[in-house]
Amino acid sequence: MTTxxxxxxxxxxxxxxxxxxxxxxxxxxxxxxxxTVAGVLFGPYLxxxxxxxxxxxxxxxxxxxxxxxxxxxxxxxxxTLISAILLPLLGAVADRTSRKKDLLAGFAWxxxxxxxxxxxxxGDNWQFGAITFVIANLCxxxxxxxxxxxxxxxxxxxxxxxxxxxxxxxxxxxGGLLLALNFxxxxxxxxxxxxxxMAVRISLLSAAVWWAAFTFIPWRGxxxxxxxxxxxxxxxxxxxxxxxxxxxxxxMRNYPVALTFLLAYLFFNDGIQTVIxxxxxxxxxxxxxxxxxxxxxxxxxxxxxxxxxxxxGRIAATRGAKxxxxxxxxxxxxxxxxxxxxxxxxLLPLLGxxxxxxxVLGGTQALARSYFSxxxxxxxxxxxxSFYHAMERGTSWFGTLVFGLVYTFTGxxxxxxxxxxxxxxxxxxLLMRVDTARGxxxxxxxxxxxx
Numbered sequence: 303m304t305t306x307x308x309x310x311x312x313x314x315x316x317x318x319x320x321x322x323x324x325x326x327x328x329x330x331x332x333x334x335x336x337x338t339v340a341g342v343l344f345g346p347y348l349x350x351x352x353x354x355x356x357x358x359x360x361x362x363x364x365x366x367x368x369x370x371x372x373x374x375x376x377x378x379x380x381x382t383l384i385s386a387i388l389l390p391l392l393g394a395v396a397d398r399t400s401r402k403k404d405l406l407a408g409f410a411w412x413x414x415x416x417x418x419x420x421x422x423x424x425g426d427n428w429q430f431g432a433i434t435f436v437i438a439n440l441c442x443x444x445x446x447x448x449x450x451x452x453x454x455x456x457x458x459x460x461x462x463x464x465x466x467x468x469x470x471x472x473x474x475x476x477g478g479l480l481l482a483l484n485f486x487x488x489x490x491x492x493x494x495x496x497x498x499x500m501a502v503r504i505s506l507l508s509a510a511v512w513w514a515a516f517t518f519i520p521w522r523g524x525x526x527x528x529x530x531x532x533x534x535x536x537x538x539x540x541x542x543x544x545x546x547x548x549x550x551x552x553x554m555r556n557y558p559v560a561l562t563f564l565l566a567y568l569f570f571n572d573g574i575q576t577v578i579x580x581x582x583x584x585x586x587x588x589x590x591x592x593x594x595x596x597x598x599x600x601x602x603x604x605x606x607x608x609x610x611x612x613x614x615g616r617i618a619a620t621r622g623a624k625x626x627x628x629x630x631x632x633x634x635x636x637x638x639x640x641x642x643x644x645x646x647x648x649l650l651p652l653l654g655x656x657x658x659x660x661x662v663l664g665g666t667q668a669l670a671r672s673y674f675s676x677x678x679x680x681x682x683x684x685x686x687x688s689f690y691h692a693m694e695r696g697t698s699w700f701g702t703l704v705f706g707l708v709y710t711f712t713g714x715x716x717x718x719x720x721x722x723x724x725x726x727x728x729x730x731x732l733l734m735r736v737d738t739a740r741g742x743x744x745x746x747x748x749x750x751x752x753x
């Protein structure tokens with residue numbers, strides 16, 4: 303920290319506050335894709351389109367005969383496996399450039415373009431929809447890597463939990479607002495002279511437009527920060543990026559606490575992401591609810607999650623982020639257990655489950671982001687967040703794979719959902735082994751008042 307000359311006002315906090323306000327709006331922007339597309343509409347609509355193309359209730363996926371009901375899980379799995387290869391390289395590129403806000407906007411706008419192409423998924427062309435979604439989801443993950451790597455640049459250690467939680471709250475508010483409009487459109491499609499399929503397609507398109515439009519706010523409001531503490535590597539941009547990635551992979555052994563947290567995050571976040579991505583399929587296909595009803599439940603989740611994210615941020619200010627996350631994982635275990643015995647077509651229990659998900663959803667994810675930012679060295683934020691996001695929302699793979707396999711072998715989404723409890727148990731046990739103070743010291747960051 304530089305010392306401010308006598309008589310000159312320290313504008314650092316004011317400048318950070320301005321950038322933080324602009325940064326919040328990327329969560330507001332991209333949550334439209336996370337909720338309307340990935341969370342609610344894509345999975346059931348892909349199943350419906352695939353069923354039109356099915357022969358003997360099966361479709362061919364890369365030469366393998368697959369039940370259409372398992373397709374959404376497998377498509378997300380494929381997207382994540384590709385992400386696991388590409389995102390770490392992206393992180394190395396992002397850490398070597400001062401133009402992080404331009405990378406953020408670029409990935410967002412390309413992702414929004416491909417999300418808009420889902421409007422043309424009609425008839426029986428489920429393959430077009432699957433490929434288009436994979437590309438959009440890859441761009442979603444790439445933009446999230448850059449976005450999260452900006453967090454340490456616009457906030458100090460004592461601000462991280464608050465800023466991250468507020469960003470997630472903005473995200474759930476923005477995603478919830480658009481979801482409310484789409485809920486009306488899909489639920490009352492006859493009133494608007496639309497078929498249900500057309501209403502879903504328009505809703506998918508609206509999420510793409512929302513994502514692209516609101517990305518202009520962080521693009522205009524953020525500053526480009528120069529790279530910090532980047533090792534010198536010879537060669538062109540790609541060669542230097544591969545070189546830095548190799549150096550980082552070797553250097554990660556010097557940060558065992560961060561690695562332990564990443565392993566814990568791999569498990570508990572896979573569980574969270576699989577619940578999010580498959581909840582709509584579970585509600586429609588297993589419990590027998592209409593698509594409009596599930597949109598309403600997701601709407602409830604969104605608005606409860608706004609308060610949940612802010613509440614968890616306040617709890618973390620007194621109990622620490624790690625302990626607050628562990629409490630959230632206990633609630634997630636209760637949620638998937640309740641899903642095992644949820645009665646068919648019973649609305650009140652479904653609403654209760656949705657409220658519980660909303661309470662812990664934003665809080666656990668927001669605090670995981672801010673907690674991890676304390677454990678990584680300066681100048682390598684994007685690289686470390688790229689590994690983090692290979693396992694993050696919309697790009698989980700092991701959980702969706704387990705979900706799809708359990709459904710395939712049992713023919714029921716109930717045991718598939720309950721099987722996810724293993725991810726929360728293992729993730730929680732690993733998180734308990736994380737030594738927060740040691741990890742912050744190893745990364746060269748300052749210890750906040752409460753951690």
